[in-house]
Amino acid sequence: MAVRLLQTHDVSDLCIGKPALRWLPPSSTVADAVADLEGAAAAAIAVWDGEEGSDVVGRVCMADVLLFLCAGANLASPAAALQATLSDLLVAGAPPPVRRIEPDASVLEAVDSLLGGAHSLVVPIRERWRRASRGELCWLTVEDVARFFLSSIGLFSPTASRSVSDLGVVRPATLAVASGDTALSALPLLRAAMASHASVAVVPGGMFPRRLAGEISPSALCSCDVSVAAAIAAFSAGDLLGYIDWGGAPTEARLHAVRSRLRRRNLIGMLHLLYGVDPSYSCSSSSSSSSSSSDDDDGDGKSCVASPCARRGKRGLFSARAMGRRPAAEAIVCHRGSSLVAVMVQAMAHRATHVWVVEEEEEEERELVGVVCLLDVLRVLRHHPHQLTPI
Structure with missing residues (x-):
């Protein structure tokens, strides 16, 4: 059937x-x-x-x-x-x-x-x-096909009621970055995540190397504007989580943090991008004027706003909650014993293409075990007739 x-x-x-x-x-x-x-x-x-x-x-x-x-x-x-x-x-x-x-x-x-x-x-x-x-x-997309499967999930019983661990769809969480590492170091992982419909886990590192602190997902980046490239260049992976989720017009304190780090790294072009670059304008022509004012580190932002790369009209950053998207620090999780259908419902409800698998511990101490991707769910259901062995 x-x-x-x-x-x-x-x-x-x-x-x-x-x-x-x-x-x-x-x-x-x-x-x-x-x-x-x-x-x-x-x-x-x-x-x-x-x-x-x-x-x-x-x-x-x-x-x-x-x-x-x-x-x-x-x-x-x-x-x-x-x-x-x-x-x-x-x-x-x-x-x-x-x-x-x-x-x-x-x-x-x-x-x-x-x-x-x-x-x-x-x-x-x-x-x-x-x-x-x-x-x-x-x-x-993969989500469209998974939604179709979910609408007729009764036809895939008893496979759909079996645990994700029993079905072998839990992948090792190899796409992970420590929160203290630079966000730039996560770029190759993000490319791999985009190709596999997954995400990059952010873990504390140190004494708790596998605790799940949040995720940097391609879908979260797609909800941002182009100026977030400056935050990626400036911040650590952990700090980037908060920057992506933070809503409203950027406060001077946050802009000042990005601005200071970009200046220390001499990434003047990214500094202009943060305030809205006219793409037809060559930042090299104004780098000297911006550099001359880069010592003005009091956080008032006047030097950048007054530069030729003035703020342009754009949608800016919106909070995750305001856009109906879960915050990056609130990754969707399940357990080894979660059923396949439960994981599908979680993914569809949150418009996600993956669900992280954690040990059954307190939320603040959840140990990362692996990840279930919708593509692997489709693979199991595609070969449903071969998965009818009783549990």
């Missing part, structure tokens, strides 16, 4: 009500993508030439942009990096592939594409009463 469900339902059933994806051609700049991602609060931009039948060459979200701005030489010259093309960004990040799938393909084919390495799928939007596509595409 379970396999028949996946074979008889078309991918178009999962795309009902989905909006057309937003796209930009590969020759567009990173600044163009930022304007789309911030202005329309789009989750991701497709890199595509817009021609019907042509391939979507990549998918860019705000997390991709932030990692690109903080990588290598871009760290010193973020304004120049904003003028790079989306093709440059994709090459630098080596993102996982986007795969096209037809709306009349089976859900089983979509699942196999995701399990085969596709990070996300693009599906032509097709009117039910027409055979022809309107030339528009929509995204189909």
